Amino acid sequence: MGNAHGLSNGGVFGGWGSSPHISEFSRSGELVYDATLPVGTYRAYLGAWP
Structure with a gap:
């Protein structure tokens, strides 16, 4: 399960x-960002940080 x-x-x-x-991949498939959270999450969303 994930998204x-x-x-x-x-x-x-x-x-x-x-x-x-949580992870972000570039158009070419390169890992751009990866973060470890305290617990798993089945829904992750990317948004602007205030």
């Missing part, structure tokens, strides 16, 4: 379900 959604730049962002990670 992924396409970004306007052609990349993909998603959460890894019960594994506590």
Whole structure:
């Protein structure tokens, strides 16, 4: 269980379900960002940080 959604730049962002990670991949498939969370999440969303 997890989620992924396409970004306007052609990349993909998603959460890894019960594994506590969120990741962003570039259009070419390169890992751009990966974070470890205290607990897993089945829904991760990318938004502007205030």
